[in-house]
Amino acid sequence: xxxxxxxxxxxxxxxxxxxxxxxxxxxxxxxxxxxxxxxxxxxxxxxxxxxxxxxxxxxxxxxxxxxxxxxxxxxxxxxxxxxxxxxxxxxxxxxxxxxxxxxxxxxxxxxxxxxxxxxxxxxxxxxxxxxxxxxxxxxxxxxxxxxxxxxxxxxxxxxxxxxxxxxxxxxxxxxxxxxxxxxxxxxxxxxxxxxxxxxxxx
Numbered sequence: 001x002x003x004x005x006x007x008x009x010x011x012x013x014x015x016x017x018x019x020x021x022x023x024x025x026x027x028x029x030x031x032x033x034x035x036x037x038x039x040x041x042x043x044x045x046x047x048x049x050x051x052x053x054x055x056x057x058x059x060x061x062x063x064x065x066x067x068x069x070x071x072x073x074x075x076x077x078x079x080x081x082x083x084x085x086x087x088x089x090x091x092x093x094x095x096x097x098x099x100x101x102x103x104x105x106x107x108x109x110x111x112x113x114x115x116x117x118x119x120x121x122x123x124x125x126x127x128x129x130x131x132x133x134x135x136x137x138x139x140x141x142x143x144x145x146x147x148x149x150x151x152x153x154x155x156x157x158x159x160x161x162x163x164x165x166x167x168x169x170x171x172x173x174x175x176x177x178x179x180x181x182x183x184x185x186x187x188x189x190x191x192x193x194x195x196x197x198x199x200x201x202x
Contacts, residue, residue, distance in 0.1 A: 049155020063141035105135020
């Protein structure tokens with residue numbers, strides 16, 4: 001609708017005998033901006049989102065190849081000093097999930113370290129963690145759903161940025177045209193003042 005209104009505005013201004021060159025330029029700038037917003041911004045968002053999705057899927061595949069789930073055996077909970085008397089605080093809840101555990105990496109090397117348990121556990125219990133090829137603890141690999149979400153956000157952000165850039169450019173041009181109009185009006189009034197009251201002035 002915005003593009004249609006812009007085209008109609010250009011058509012009416014073309015037929016207006018009082019139109020100025022700056023009016024025609026502003027109208028065509030409005031048409032170009034409307035078309036860029038309606039067609040260019042979504043296209044830019046789609047291309048960026050598609051490219052980001054392809055890159056993120058490659059990351060997903062690489063992480064699935066390089067990260068492995070292994071079993072951890074709990075040795076003991078991590079000893080802690082009471083920092084807060086309230087047992088319901090986040091620091092205490094997190095501390096209860098920190099344990100010393102033993103695991104074997106995908107390369108067969110044995111490891112012992114302080115890790116976060118997914119739930120309160122007791123010595124001897126087991127749970128699974130993600131490690132790299134050398135047995136070092138790493139975050140859970142990204143999945144295809146997360147990759148799609150990040151790609152969609154990247155595409156949406158690009159489209160919004162493109163709309164802002166186009167609208168900012170349009171306003172910059174219109175502002176320049178307004179300055180030019182005011183300057184032309186001042187010159188016209190100056191010439192009219194010089195001719196005002198002259199008998200031969202038309």
